[in-house]
Amino acid sequence: MTGSTKKPRGAVLLDLDRSVVGSEFDRTVLDPVTADEIREYASFTGEPVGVNKAGIMTAPASFVLRMRGKRFMPRNLPDLGRSGFDAGKDIEILGDVHPGDVLTTVSTVHDLYEKTGRSGAMTFLVLRSVITNQKGERVAVIDQRMMFR
Amino acid sequence: MASPKTHKNDLDVGNDLLRLRITLSSEQVRGYAVAARMPGGRFESDAAAQREGLPGQIVPGNLSIALFCRLIAESLPGAKLQRLNATFRGIVRPGEPLSLHGVVTERREETSGVFLECDLVLESTEGERRVTGTATVLL
Amino acid sequence: MILDLHTHSEASEDSRAPVETYLKWLARKRDLLPIDGIVLTEHRQWNPNVDYRHLEDQYGILILRGAEVETDYGHILLYGVNDDIAGRFDFTNVRLPAQEVISEVSRLGGIAVPCHPGRPTIGLWEHYQTKPKLEDVVAVEALNGGSRRGENERVQELIDQHGYHGFGGSDSHLVSLIGVCATEFDEDVRDIDHLVQALHRGCYRAVDFRPRLVAARDGNAA
Secondary structure: OOOOOOOOOOOEOOOOOHHHOOOEEEEEEOOOOOHHHHHHHHHHHOOOOEEOOOOOEEOOHHHHHHOOOOOOOOOOOOOOOOOEEEEEEEEEEOOOOOOOOOOEEEEEEEEEEEEEEOOEEEEEEEEEEEEEOOOOOEEEEEEEEEEEO | OOEOOEOHHHOOOOOEOOOEEEEOOHHHHHHHHHHOOOOOHHHOOHHHHHHOOOOOOOOOHHHHHHHHHHHHHHHOOOOEEEEEEEEEOOOOOOOOEEEEEEEEEEEEEEOOEEEEEEEEEEEEOOOOEEEEEEEEEEO | OEEEEEEOOOOOOOOOOOHHHHHHHHHHOOOOOOOOEEEEEEEOOOOOOOOOHHHHHHHOOEEEEEEEEEEEOEEEEEEOOOHHHHHHOOOOOOOEOHHHHHHHHHHOOOEEEEOOOOOOOOOHHHHHOOOOOOOOOOEEEEEEOOOOOOHHHHHHHHHHHHOOEEEEEOOEOOHHHOOOEEEEEOOOOOOHHHHHHHHHHOOEEEEEOHHHHHHHHHHHHO
């Protein structure tokens, strides 16, 4: 995934203020991951909890979705509509998560565009979260598409 | 294994992943939302979701993604998920029987290993696709 | 000759399907999906510089290009996009005037045809319940592979009432969904100009390959 903030493919913003695109709106250092959190999370998804070659517990792949910063949405958004829904995600998994890891999530506004669908006219806000561990290694990059109408 | 008949290392374009049939309970959805640190009445109960203008309690998109991850993990044991993309096309409700399945669309042999690209679908029993996605997996 | 007239590659923001992977899939599934060509109809964009001839040569599958634009009567597929058409309309505008699109695209050498007309909000059928009929509509997408139960059925009413020709397309955003619905032409279509002329002439029909795919899947599972 690139860090591009250029105008998205095939989208127009008729009355939307794109000045928010590219802005960082949250940087949070999360509490250390615990083994109990990993096990509890996996108990609801049915994903396996792994063990790496060194015998250390490894969180399931989707566990990175749990890493939310203090702010879920940027403060200075234009008026996008009455309600927002998760429209989808692109996740790049770059490393494992283990108990004891201290993860930092940095979130930016990656994109803002408009399209029409079954629900009518919709505005899409794409928020990018880059998650790194205590060694500065990237663990995941998550692009979340929020749909407003 | 992706199919009872095919070892994962032999998987190629057109081979199906396993098919999972799952019905999520209201408690499971609520429990996931707590475990995944997802605030929002819409995941807690019908009443709270209806106050937000929804027909009733809904399944978080993240849980649908987790189910895709589970499909990959069960179909391709030991494989490492590299990328996953999901598009939420319709509301998923607890109590609704769901079918998850996937198919290999590409196989690439690179110096770092064998990569599979897969299409993933979560649909109702009537075949209505609620979540679609793709995954890149390193065998 | 069978063409999938409605497909999206990763150039569309909601698709993750590379063009070459589409072709590999079709080559592998030839017995179930006898598709001779595809038309890439990306959302709200037109890139004149894209060239897939090397892939056509390699895979023996015709690759044509169009666009899917959004209008006040729902979504419309454009075929035969040229510099004049691309310059006349802003494809990124989600509120294009449908009548103008249909008339002007035809005048400028292409053809504009409503897609998934049975779909709520972005399909022609619903708009016809409250708005005047569009002039110069030649054909509509009778079979769309992404439509939900009842949506394709509603289109027949439109076709019967207004005498439109009906074509088919997969509306694929995933590799494995390409070609599930398509259009069977009575004539050879060799390039985009042939396609535009053939769509005007009406000698084609929508074809549905989903039943054979289901039968093959159920047969494998047995």
